[in-house]
Amino acid sequence: MLEIPCPWCGPRAEVEFACGGESGPPRPADPGSLDDAAWTAWLWNRTNRKGPHVETWWHQAGCGRWFLLARDTSDDRVLASWPIGATPPPLPEEGA
C-alpha cells in the first residue's frame, strides 16, 4: 500500500485516492488550428515514462482536491507532491 502525501491532508493510505494519470501539456487553445498529427499526439500519446513521472491525483475519500504528484514508476517511490498551480520542487532527471 502506497502512502500518498496529500498537500492538504498529509500522508494518507493509497485507497483514499484515485490516480488521474499522467500530467500532460495543457489542452491546445485552438484545436481547430492543429493538424491531425499534432491533435492525435496531444489527445492520445503519453510519455509513459519509466522513471520520475508527474501525475494528477484526487483525494477522493478525503479533502476531494486534485493535486500533482511525482512518483518513480520503476519502483513506485513517491518523490514529491504539490498543489496544482504551485511551483513544482526540483525532480531527479530520468535515469539519475
Place this chain on the structure above:
Amino acid sequence: MRFSLANVLRQGFSGQTGWPLQWRKAEPARSYDVVVVGGGGHGLATAYYLARNHLVRRVAVLEKGPIGLGNTGRNTTICRSNYLRPESIALYDHALRLWHGLSEELDYNVMFSPRGVLMLAHTRHEAEVLERHVHADRLAGVDNEWLSPAQAKAFCPPLEIRSLRFPVLGAALQRRGGTARHDAVAWAYARAASARGVDVCEGCEVTGIRVAGGRLVGLETRKGPIATETAVLVAAGHSSVLAKMAGFELPIVSYPLQALVSEPLKPCFPCVAMSGTIHAYVSQSDKGELVIGAGTDRYPSYGQKGSAPVIEDAVEAIAELFPIFRRVRMLRQWAGIVDVTPDRSPILGESPVRGLWLNCGWGTGGFKATPGSGHLTAWSLAHGKPHPLLVPFGLERFSTGRLVDEAAAAAVEH
C-alpha cells in the same frame, strides 16, 4: 530431436541423458534480415513463423533477460475469442484456431485445454452486455452461448449463484476457450524457431534504435550493434521505452496486472470463470493450483509487484463466489506490466519509422493471441504490408478516429 515414441523409448533405456538443449544459446551476429525485439511468446512465435512459413533466413530474437519471463510467464494462461467487434473476433479467433493444433505443429505439449470459459453476469446491465457479445460472436460464426444461472451452476458446480453481494444472473460460455501452459508456449516456439535457424539471443537488451532519413538502419544492444532494415518491437509493457529510443511516442500506458496462485488442490474446478463486475477470474492449473487474476492496478507503473488493495478485492470476490475456496491458502503473487491502449485493442503494423514494426498494446489480454499474433506479424514483415486481419489495428487509427473499442478485452473493467 523430435518427441517421438522411438526417441522416448531410446532415452528411457539410456537414462534420459541424450536429450539435447531445447534451443541453441545464440550470440547475435552483426546483421540480420529481421530482428524481433522481445523474447516472449509473441516475439518467439513471430520468429518461428518467419522461418517456417516465409523462409526468411537470418532472423534473431533479442531478449533482455531469459526468454518467457516477462508477461508470457506471468499471465493467467486464458485462451478465448469471444470479443465484441468483428475485427477483434477475427483476430482472436484466428489465434484460437491455431491453439487447437499447436502442440502437433510445434511437436511440444503446450497443454492446451479447451475446458470452456464462463463469463458471469451479476447485474442486469452486465447480462445485457454479455448477451450482446453472444449474438455478435454467433453472427461472426464464433461459438458463444448464453446460460441461465442453473445451467452455469451445472457447468461449474463450485459456483455460488445466490450470493447476496454477487448474484449470478446468467453467464456467457465459450466452450472452445480454455487454458494453455504459458511457459511451454515460449519454450516450444523457441525450440521450433531455433531448429529452423533463428538466433534466440538471451541477455541481449536493446539500448538504442538507429534511424537515418526516417528509416531503420540498426539497433544498439548490450552485445554490440546489429545492422538491420526490418525489426519489430514486441516488448509489451516496455514498448513506450523502446519507441522513445526511435523518437516517437505511443498511445500506451503501462500498468501492473496482478495474479496469484493457491496451494495445490485435488481437481475441483472444471473451467475458467471470469467476472467483470468484481475484477477477478479463476481457473485450476494441471498442478492443482488455483490461478487467480485481478484487474489492473489503479496507477501506471513498471514495478512488477502490484498494489495490495487490488489483489485483496479480487480474492474477497473469489471467496464470495466460490465458497469452497474460502480456507485455501495463497502461495505466490506477482504482477506483469501490461501495455494498455485507449481502445483496449492492440497496435499492429508499421511505426512512424520505416522498417520498424509494432506488435504491442495487447494490454491485459495478450497471451490468448500468441499464435495468431506471431503468425500474422510474420506475414506482415515478410510481405512489407500489414496482413488484412491486422489492417484495422494500425497506429493510424488514433488519427482517423476508427478505434476498435473493446470493452471485452480483459473481461474485467478498467
